[in-house]
Amino acid sequence: MGILNATPDSYYAPSRAQGLDRLEAQAEQLLAEGADWLDLGGCSTRPGAEWPSLDDEWNRIDGAFERLRARFGPDLPLSVDTFRSEVARRALDQGADLVNDISGGILDPAIWSVAAEARAPYILTHYPASSGELLGPENASLVTVRELSARLIAAREAGLNDVILDPGIGFGKTPEGNLRLLRDLALFREFPHPLLVGVSRKSLITRSLGITADDALPATSALHAWALERGAQILRVHDPREARQVIQLANQLFA
16 A cells, blocks of 8 residues: 655655645656555644644545546555545545545544445554553553454444454554554454554654654565564555565565
8 A cells, every 4th residue: 555645744754745746646656666556645643743624634635536546547446544534525426445544433433434335445443442641562462452353343333344454553552562563463363354554664663763764664674574474464655666575575485
């Protein structure tokens, strides 16, 4: 999954692409480098980010799905990265195929009915149910599995049938908690759903190693290999070329 950020403040500056022409050019580059689908969002959810209004978020991506669909054809999967039901509804109307909700329906519960009514696949991300302390290495894996399991049951009851699971690396967890969750990633093999992992250039890498996101590609590739060996089936990435190389080697090593 290639990351396409129509934002001015996402944590990795080269991924920012504002305006339809820039978004199309960035999309073309991601696909040329090996992305299988594109994930487009207009709201940065990095730690400490100030969320834009609904109108501002939508204005950043309005027309983009129609533009990408016309440019790259009907077979390219396009997901909208949003936790807002109205943004998801508009994006699906303009040609998006999937809904990628970082909050697992917690921030805007109506997003489930939007996805269900459109019969759109839905990416269910673990988002801590409480706003208390960050999950650390002693409880990150247990709490994530328990809460994601409960949300999955509720999502099915709400009519969501095509669900992809995301353990929510970076959301509500300390860097050490995120690393422990990656260590225990094989636990998610018990779920009968595809597993998506997003670690690309994230703060669990930069804080653990004392580097910037610009320098985090080698460590990102290492974690991609780790995640694939433990059952990840989808990688959300800034750098498709390098991720594709990791996938090709992993397919041979783990066959």
